[in-house]
Amino acid sequence: MPDRTLDFGKFGARGIKGSDAVARKLDELADGIVTPVTVxxxxxxxxxxxxxxxxxxxxxxxxxxxxxxxxxxxxxxxxxxxxxxxxxxxxxxxxxxxxxxxxxxxxxRLNAAGGTRVEIHPLNQSQVPRPLQRMVEYRAMNVRRWDRIVDAWSAGDHQALDDSWEDVIVDLGSQWGQYEYVTNIGFAA
Structure with a gap:
């Protein structure tokens, strides 16, 4: 089983942590007031x-x-x-x-009907030299239990959210470490 990525971006790969992408999407779903606070x-x-x-x-x-x-x-x-x-x-x-x-x-909403389908878009390797690129492809999976993820997100606990998201992506199999960093994660609720 792979460990967490220690030196992300060393060879030019670009992306964000999967848990940050999940938090961003949850913020988007929870968004209320659109007008900036400065107005x-x-x-x-x-x-x-x-x-x-x-x-x-x-x-x-x-x-x-x-x-x-x-x-x-x-x-x-x-x-x-x-x-x-x-x-x-x-x-x-x-x-x-x-x-x-x-x-x-x-x-x-996320737990309804057996969970929510999540699309995971892999990290961007366009700046990585050809011999060092990994074969990473778009993945989709069904997340059945959102409790720990939503609890960590609502509490603003980044470490707990990261740990909860890692527990979810382990279900991708032996290649889950390739999806620790992504360009985007999409789901609807």
């Missing part, structure tokens, strides 16, 4: 999302948005504008709270 409409939508209920306020505080209620009210009433650092905190808190809120729904 008034995007800022107001995020602030309303983060302050609508006591539960969302607590979740926003846990996610790192630790400003006073007075400051929050001034932002909502548009009497003051958040600094760039606070805009980043608002965006990060929104992403984390959004992940937690949609995780159960996504999990139910």
């Amino acid at each position: 008034k409409r995007g800022l107001m939508a995020r602030l309303h999302y983060l302050t609508r209920t006591d539960h969302s306020r607590r979740a926003a505080r846990d996610a790192g948005l630790t400003v006073s209620d007075r400051t929050l009210k001034a932002w909502l009433d548009e009497r003051r504008r958040p600094s760039n650092a606070n805009l980043e905190r608002i965006e990060a808190a929104y992403r984390q709270v959004r992940r937690q809120n949609v995780a159960r729904h996504l999990l139910r």
